[in-house]
Amino acid sequence: MGIYSKIKGLSDVDVSGKTVLLRVDFNSPIDPQAGVILDDKRFREHLYTIKALDKAKTVIITHQSRPGKKDFTSLYAHAQRLSELLGKPVRFIDDIFGSYAQEFIKKANIGDVIMLENVRFNAEENLKLSGEESAKTVLIRNLARMGDIFINDAFGTAHRSQPTIVGLPEVLPAIAGLLMEREVENLSRVFQGAPRPVTFILGGTKVDDSIDVARHVLLNGIADYVLAVGVVANIFLAAKDFDIGKPSMDLIEQLGYTGQIEIARSILSQFNDKIVVPEHVAIKKDGVRVEMHVRDIPADCPILDLGSEGLIPCLDLIRSSRTVVLNGPAGLFEESDYSFGTYEIIKAAAEAEFSVVGGGHTAAVIEKMGYDSRFTHISTGGGACIEFLTGKKLPAIAALEKSSERFA
Numbered sequence: 238m239g240i241y242s243k244i245k246g247l248s249d250v251d252v253s254g255k256t257v258l259l260r261v262d263f264n265s266p267i268d269p270q271a272g273v274i275l276d277d278k279r280f281r282e283h284l285y286t287i288k289a290l291d292k293a294k295t296v297i298i299t300h301q302s303r304p305g306k307k308d309f310t311s312l313y314a315h316a317q318r319l320s321e322l323l324g325k326p327v328r329f330i331d332d333i334f335g336s337y338a339q340e341f342i343k344k345a346n347i348g349d350v351i352m353l354e355n356v357r358f359n360a361e362e363n364l365k366l367s368g369e370e371s372a373k374t375v376l377i378r379n380l381a382r383m384g385d386i387f388i389n390d391a392f393g394t395a396h397r398s399q400p401t402i403v404g405l406p407e408v409l410p411a412i413a414g415l416l417m418e419r420e421v422e423n424l425s426r427v428f429q430g431a432p433r434p435v436t437f438i439l440g441g442t443k444v445d446d447s448i449d450v451a452r453h454v455l456l457n458g459i460a461d462y463v464l465a466v467g468v469v470a471n472i473f474l475a476a477k478d479f480d481i482g483k484p485s486m487d488l489i490e491q492l493g494y495t496g497q498i499e500i501a502r503s504i505l506s507q508f509n510d511k512i513v514v515p516e517h518v519a520i521k522k523d524g525v526r527v528e529m530h531v532r533d534i535p536a537d538c539p540i541l542d543l544g545s546e547g548l549i550p551c552l553d554l555i556r557s558s559r560t561v562v563l564n565g566p567a568g569l570f571e572e573s574d575y576s577f578g579t580y581e582i583i584k585a586a587a588e589a590e591f592s593v594v595g596g597g598h599t600a601a602v603i604e605k606m607g608y609d610s611r612f613t614h615i616s617t618g619g620g621a622c623i624e625f626l627t628g629k630k631l632p633a634i635a636a637l638e639k640s641s642e643r644f645a
């Protein structure tokens with residue numbers, strides 16, 4: 238696998254007749270009330286691996302969202318969608334490792350595809366643990382009894398040191414799936430040859446990941462500039478002592494990111510001239526979009542998008558960059574009144590010589606716009622993609638390398 242030659246893939250191992258535990262990342266935008274999957278890009282990207290396992294018994298392990306979020310659901314609809322795309326039945330088991338799951342898998346036939354329940358329903362999967370710690374969990378000890386080999390295809394979750402990602406390779410021979418291989422190869426190529434200046438555009442809601450990446454890429458000279466949009470921008474605006482209004486502060490608190498404001502302040506004190514934070518925004522006032530400077534925001538109105546004047550410094554920066562890494566939307570794009578900033582940023586980013594996109598929501602908008610082919614690479618990972626591009630060795634990759642050595 239290119240620079241990750243220590244990792245084995247499907248071309249190195251014959252899985253015929255084996256029971257494969259396949260970790261994928263089907264975490265997708267869904268309508269939790271209707272139980273409808275709104276975007277199935279990740280399903281389509283994993284199909285190559287699943288189809289390549291037709292001579293094995295395939296047990297799919299995946300998650301949807303996190304505890305506490307509205308879209309933290311059961312995976313019944315996921316199994317149905319996979320079955321439609323695969324063109325064959327996918328048996329959903331509403332169990333993770335109990336006796337029902339164990340028995341069902343034992344009795345299944347070669348060629349069968351079985352999907353287990355949302356693995357994050359098991360509390361241990363939500364812990365940040367090392368491989369050794371993970372191997373001792375009840376979850377991993379029981380899952381390991383159900384398979385002969387572990388295949389990790391979940392690039393989108395490769396940055397999480399969680400039991401199924403780092404623990405299963407400790408206890409079973411583990412290889413990378415085809416999507417994992419493709420992501421690592423494509424992103425390595427882009428990363429190694431990225432022409433300067435390099436700008437990271439960080440938006441959406443995963444503020445802790447984004448702030449960490451911003452600091453890392455600026456400290457290590459990987460990026461020349463960081464452009465903050467979406468909720469990430471709101472954190473930087475608050476760090477600059479703007480009063481961003483109660484609803485935007487409430488959202489930050491609700492997401493558990495209040496402490497990130499102080500961290501953003503310290504990054505700004507070091508890299509003020511490298512971080513662009515648009516100060517002209519769009520708010521919702523009496524149900525309609527109103528644009529204004531952030532210093533004029535009424536206390537009870539949420540910031541939901543970039544303002545048109547705020548877009549100007551963003552476009553200037555993007556157009557002067559030869560490499561653009563885009564992760565996270567610039568606003569509440571699901572509401573058409575607040576999709577303007579996200580759409581304009583995407584159009585500009587698509588023009589860059591090297592353009593890499595991460596993040597499920599961001600990729601979905603790009604697909605909807607029909608802009609897919611204009612980007613150099615659209616990753617199935619959000620946080621995983623940007624962390625990979627910072628040069629960090631992702632826990633999933635390290636675990637696969639270790640497993641290759643151990644089970645050589």
Ligand SMILES: Nc1ncnc2c1ncn2[C@@H]1O[C@H](COP(=O)(O)OP(=O)(O)O)[C@@H](O)[C@H]1O
Pocket residue numbers: 440441442443466467468540541542564565566567568569570571595596597598599600619620
């Ligand atoms: N200013 C904002 N206020 C509220 N939500 C926002 C704002 N900006 C972006 N968002 C939301 O961010 C979400 C996507 O964030 P995230 O999951 O981090 O993106 P990705 O999946 O692309 O990594 C979208 O649902 C979008 O509505």
Ligand SMILES: O=C(OP(=O)(O)O)[C@H](O)COP(=O)(O)O
Pocket residue numbers: 262264302303393394397443595596597617618619620621
């Ligand atoms: O969708 C994911 O991350 P992403 O939105 O950063 O791409 C992965 O499934 C990881 O999910 P997590 O960020 O809840 O650990």
